[in-house]
Amino acid sequence: MAKPIYVRFEMPKELVDATYQVVELSRDSGKVRKGTNEVTKLVERGEASFVVMAEDVQPEEILAHIPLLCEEKGIPYAYVPSKGELGVAAGLGKATASAAVIDAGKGKPMMDDLAKKLRKLRE
Numbered sequence: 462m463a464k465p466i467y468v469r470f471e472m473p474k475e476l477v478d479a480t481y482q483v484v485e486l487s488r489d490s491g492k493v494r495k496g497t498n499e500v501t502k503l504v505e506r507g508e509a510s511f512v513v514m515a516e517d518v519q520p521e522e523i524l525a526h527i528p529l530l531c532e533e534k535g536i537p538y539a540y541v542p543s544k545g546e547l548g549v550a551a552g553l554g555k556a557t558a559s560a561a562v563i564d565a566g567k568g569k570p571m572m573d574d575l576a577k578k579l580r581k582l583r584e
Contacts, residue, residue: 464516465516465518465521465524466521466522466525467514467521467524467525467527467528468516468540469528469583470540470579470582470583471582472539472540472541472582476539476575476578476579476582477539477540477541477542479571479574479575480513480539480540480541480575481541481546481547481550482568482571483511483562483565483568483571483572483575484513484547484550484551484560484562484568485550485568486565486566486567486568486571487511487562487564487565487566487568487572488550488551488552489566489567490566490567490568491562491563491564491565491566491567491568491569492562492563492564492566493551493552493560493561493562493563494509494560494561494563495548495551495553495557495559495560495561496557496558496559496560497523497524497527497558497559499561500512500527500559500560500561501526501527501530503561503563504527504530504531504534504536504561505530505534507534507536508561508563509531509536509561509562509563510536510537510561510562510563510564510565510572511536511537511538511539511561511562511565511572511575511576512527512531512536512537512538512539512559512560512561512562513538513539513540513541513547513559513560513561513562514527514528514538514539514540514541514558514559515540515541515542515543515544515547515556515557515558515559516540516541516542516543517542517543517544518544518558523558524558524559527559537575537576537579537580538579539575539579544556544557544558547559547560
């Protein structure tokens with residue numbers, strides 16, 4: 462399967478796993494918002510501290526603007542293969558195309574470490 466247009470770098474498996482963990486920790490001890498419209502608003506306002514996008518979203522144009530917005534605002538972002546799993550990690554119980562961590566809570570040290578690794582991937 463071809464990579465969606467908005468995927469700007471390859472995510473190694475251990476970083477994908479760490480991304481799901483950060484979302485889960487943030488959901489339990491901090492604050493996570495779901496849904497592309499919500500995520501877009503949070504990024505534009507500079508309120509998101511970490512953004513996660515699923516790679517299996519159709520049509521892919523839905524998420525095409527988010528990586529650019531994140532880069533503009535200096536917000537780290539990651540990709541996960543499954544919107545279903547992302548929805549579960551975010552506590553939604555159904556699929557979500559994207560999620561934004563507002564407050565990472567107990568997941569903050571892990572999120573900061575992940576953000577550093579992701580920055581290196583993008584360089």
